Amino acid sequence: MADFKEATTVKRADSGRYDVDIDGSWSVGDVPNGGYLLALILKAVTTESPHPHPLSTSAHFVAPPSGGPATIHTEILRSGKTTATLRATLVQDDVSRVEALITTSTLDREADVEWAGPNPEPVAPVDECIPAVVDLPDGTHVGLLEHVDLRLDPQTLGWFSGRPAGQLSMRGHVRLADGTQPDPLVLALAVDSLPPTVFGLGRLGWAPTVELSVLTRSLPAPGWLTVHLRGRLVRDGWFDEEAEVYDADGALVAQSRQLARVRVG
């Protein structure tokens, strides 16, 4: 089984172009996970960028790719002292699959927190959480979860046994099964590794992400990542999902928001 480093290997071809091999086993059903694709794109982008860390990443999922060869085209739009801005496009079979804009910078793990708002409600400790299963009640195989060790808070897991909590909420702990310690690429994966929050309303099934943005707020400490997902509104077939990710030291290391589709009816 390919580990995270193998699955996110990029090979620089010519100016700004990176050849990649999308590992189809990092998937939900037949579709490679959005967080995994984002990690792959960020590998190319941080290789190309004069600054080493993704500070703000915005991705629009144009068309689902499949496992196999693909190309990431990167372009530095501006390079400054504090930040650089890059565009990246994941192309497969001459079709744009994911479009992204990334502002990179140099993050300092030692920087002080000047102000922080209140923490969200706590997540049950790892040993009281339930390991996620790789096969969902509707038969979907989540190959992603053979690579990602995900433990879900029992309070947000009622949907699995037919008793959804009635909340747009999902909480758990995440680490890579291969022992890779968290970094900004793993954070991009972590924000999109839990089941969609609409499962909490009993709305199981495919919930394709249209857009996902991630802010990297610090370099994470080694160990488990704790992920809080919540959403604000399900309307007209769309729902939002916000993630806060904390590292093993309790520092807020990433925030994300995505808009995804929920099957109507």
Place this chain on the structure above:
Amino acid sequence: MADFKEATTVKRADSGRYDVDIDGSWSVGDVPNGGYLLALILKAVTTESPHPHPLSTSAHFVAPPSGGPATIHTEILRSGKTTATLRATLVQDDVSRVEALITTSTLDREADVEWAGPNPEPVAPVDECIPAVVDLPDGTHVGLLEHVDLRLDPQTLGWFSGRPAGQLSMRGHVRLADGTQPDPLVLALAVDSLPPTVFGLGRLGWAPTVELSVLTRSLPAPGWLTVHLRGRLVRDGWFDEEAEVYDADGALVAQSRQLARVRVG
């Protein structure tokens, strides 16, 4: 004085290219407001797009433009039955100023809310709010506020008289001074029209936005828009700012998040 429609006029040149005239009076200090630039870009994008409404908009602010002629390059990356994805670049003097990705769709004002989370704390009624002044304590002239009628909740206005509330929070009501009723372009303006939340920590001064993303959740009703801003973390010179915008009927019509720079020290 140019009204909103004039200030967001776009002229289609050739395939996907729009000539615009950035109105330098929609500015904070010398720099055109990010929400205004986004509205201008969305005018071009929704003209080009097969779907009429911006559903999800992600913008990275690459370099500040100034008032005067500019060009918006748009490209349809994919056009589907439910959504289309477009790229847009605002170029001035051959330099990319704002890069954006937009997923468009057709929003239905009549669509039912399937689920909604709790509302944030209420904003003081319009007649108990304080009209924003166009000149800030540090001398910055906010020309934007000659176009945008902004009323701020006194509870989030302590910074103006040297008594900041010590919270990353700002609340108020917004409408266009020229009587233009809200639409998705006005929503993009509204999310970026209030003073930066870091003012609530007494950190006055220029707080340039690096990235701003907006979700349009519904078509707004006529009347005032109510805007709640809050942030989660100030760290390493960066702060996040999340907006929720409600229309006069109390419907959540937009959500946004931005990452901005705060002067260190």
